[in-house]
Amino acid sequence: MKITNHHELRRDVSIDCSSPILTDQSYKNACDINIIMANYAKTGLLPTFREQNPIYIDNTTIPNLMEAFEISNRAIEMFNDLPPDVRRLMDNDPANLEQFVLNPENAEILAKNGMILKQNTQQTVKPSQEVTHGKDDSSSNQTA
Numbered sequence: 272m273k274i275t276n277h278h279e280l281r282r283d284v285s286i287d288c289s290s291p292i293l294t295d296q297s298y299k300n301a302c303d304i305n306i307i308m309a310n311y312a313k314t315g316l317l318p319t320f321r322e323q324n325p326i327y328i329d330n331t332t333i334p335n336l337m338e339a340f341e342i343s344n345r346a347i348e349m350f351n352d353l354p355p356d357v358r359r360l361m362d363n364d365p366a367n368l369e370q371f372v373l374n375p376e377n378a379e380i381l382a383k384n385g386m387i388l389k390q391n392t393q394q395t396v397k398p399s400q401e402v403t404h405g406k407d408d409s410s411s412n413q414t415a
Contacts, residue, residue: 301318346365347365350365353384353386354384357384360380372386
């Protein structure tokens with residue numbers, strides 16, 4: 272039995288760094304903490320970043336990835352089931368559907384193709400008719 276130590280089991284490993292660098296080096300100085308702190312020491316100002324208000328969302332209603340993918344595919348299939356002339360009005364882009372539907376000028380086209388129901392503009396109850404409910408007004412409900 273031969274006794275070995277851990278120094279005998281090591282292998283020499285070398286890394287070849289002769290290939291060109293694939294990362295963008297133009298941000299090197301902007302990311303170097305030493306340069307950032309040196310500029311802060313000179314000017315007293317930290318670098319400015321794009322100001323953006325935080326966005327808070329309720330993500331409890333968001334389905335998992337597979338369900339979201341199925342919902343998206345169903346929406347695209349439903350859009351593709353629309354008549355070609357209607358899709359052409361939206362530049363064949365499902366993202367334009369919402370703006371197209373919300374535009375009141377397109378209501379006639381949408382109703383013609385069965386995408387929305389036409390609103391009934393006739394009133395069925397005249398404003399002068401009064402409906403009475405209750406036991407006190409029994410004189411108007413008498414029959415001969």
